[in-house]
Amino acid sequence: MTSHELRKNFLDFFKNQGHKIVPSSSLIPEDPTVLFTTAGMQQFTRYLEGSADPLKDFGGRHLASCQKCFRTNDIDEVGDDTHHTLFEMLGNWSIGQDAEKGYFKEGAIRYALDFFVERLGLEKEKLWVTIFKGQEGIPEDKECIVLWKNSGIPEERIRKFGLKDNFWGPVSQTGPCGPCSEIFYDRGEKFGCGAADCGPNCDGCKRFVEVWNLVFMEYFKDGEGNYRLLSQKNVDTGIGLERLTALLQGKDSAYETDIFSEIIKELEVISSLQYSGHRRIFRILADHARGIAFLAAEGVFPSNLDRGYIVRRLLRRAIRFGKMLELPDDFLISLVKRVVKQYSRIYPELKSGEEEIVTVVQKEQEKFEETLERGIKQFDKVAAEGRISGQEAFHLYDTYGFPLELTEELAKERGIEVDKKGFTEAFEKHQDISRAGAEKKFGGIGKEATYEATRLHTATHLVHQALRQVLGNHVQQMGSDITSQRLRFDFSHSQKLTGEEIREVEELVNRKIQEDLKIEKEELPYQQALNSGTLAFFKDKYPQRVTVYSAVDSEGKAFSKEVCAGPHVGRTGELGRFRIIKEESAGAGIRRIRAVLK
Secondary structure: OOHHHHHHHHHHHHHHOOOEEOOOOOOOOOOOOOOOOOOHHHHHHHHHOOOOOHHHHHOOOEEEEEEEEEOOOOHHHOOOOOOOOEEEEEEEEEEOOOOOOOOOHHHHHHHHHHHHHHHOOOOHHHEEEEEEOOEOOEOOOHHHHHHHHHOOOOHHHEEEEOHHHHEEOOOOOOEEEEEEEEEEEEOOHHHOOOOOOOOOOOOOOOOEEEEEEEEEEEEEEOOOOOEEEEEEEEEEEEEEHHHHHHHHOOOOOHHHOHHHHHHHHHHHHHHOOOHHHOHHHHHHHHHHHHHHHHHHHOOOOOOOOHHHHHHHHHHHHHHHHHHHOOOOOOHHHHHHHHHHHHHOOOOOHHHHOHHHHHHHHHHHHHHHHHHHHHHHHHHHHHHOOOEEOHHHHHHHHHHHOOOHHHHHHHHHHHOOEEOHHHHHHHHHHHHHHHHHHHOOOOOOOOOOOOHHHHHHHHHHHHHHHHHHHHHOOOOOEEEEEEOOOOEEEEEEOOOOOOHHHHHHHHHHHHHHHHOOOEEEEEEEEHHHHHHOOOEOOOHHHOOOEEEEEEEEOOOOOEEEEEEOOOOOOOEHHHHOOEEEEEEEEEEOOEEEEEEEEO
16 A cells, blocks of 8 residues: 555545544644644644634534644654654544544544554554553543453553653643553564563564554643643544555555655665665655755745754755765755655645745755855864864854754764753853844834834734735744834745735735724733734743733734734724835845835
């Protein structure tokens, strides 16, 4: 079964079981405290915690999706059998057990076994499961044990684990979570460690492969780390498409399946080398090309901050490994084009953004090439001393664009150490200096602000939201400068706005001005503000309580909502007529508009 067939099989199965098929959400989540979408449930967080109604937005409480996800914590592990940056997660949900005859543990287990055994033909005798043993005041999941035994899984194939292994979530600091039951597939003794108690979660072997996680979300973790019961019970499940594809195709890793085979074949042609002789580097290049293409398609462009830093890190890591194989300069462009061709049918945004993806790769490669050779010489110079100090590591980062991880990789190859703590201290000092100089760009315009400047400041909030609606949620404020005559607004976006896009932004802002929205001010705990969808910048410098300004209509619905120091006018009707007078580049991946109010 190919990965495409598996994806379709899963969605068809749950569609036939009365589930609504929900398209994959963006890799850029609504929750501003999280860099990327890392799990299928993230787009459903508000529904799982009971603050939004899935019947209204999706037409049902039983949902299924194939969600594109991106995780950054294992970038250095990419190249082994199991780790990826970008991956796809198959999942099904039942939101609110007591409404619309929703299902909970029994239904989740029944569907899982039906799909695995009846639909895919996996041997039931090779399935093992784990359940939550109880910890920190949360009881053992005894009900799950009974349900699995009644479903034909004997007690000797049921193992108990604690919070680390069998309690899932929340994705951010707070949110819905709950005990889980994981399904493992036994690949056989030849993959085992030989221990008598060998089983799921064994650290010594690769015999047991986790293939499906059934999460029973019935708790909410608050900002103090306490768990309370939710007002409803939910099912949230997840299957890693890459991992299950490898299992079904009898491969040790997804890199040997159709998911990566075409990308790796392209690499073999480009390099005149065989995958078998350079497995780790080929895997890193294939993974990173896929991740770069998907992120760039969503408007995430190389920078030294947040999401942009991850893209830059992947690009520069791939370029360096390409040089180790003496690949031609345009090798990465060939790989991302292959990714676009493979996935454009499933994710059309890749095809529509292909030109932009290629441009991002080309520009970053040219930029990195200019400094790489000089950076290597500088590294060799300081490495001769037998150790890389924190200040030297930061100098490589700040002057030559070397991510700390690249410096660490080079140091590891030479058997020397890098002072990571010293690097962090130098980096944080640099951030403090940058923030001090940038505070006027983000937020307040000062106590002596004129009424004209206050009107323009209020307009920037409308502009920000309008740009996000017209161009996409990848848009993020990168800076602003306001005088009594005009506003300047910088935002993340890789390409020049078309005349139509500029008109759409102007019309949307002016429509909200005409609607005479009320500007509401409230003080909230910082985390509560973020959870409510408030946009925020410089996240790590905010106090525990923040001021939030919202532009709200007569029904109480907010058009824009941001953490801000003010000041603002009372209603948008005071702004007059908004007009964009210029749109231009403000740097790599950053656009700038200048606008006035009449």
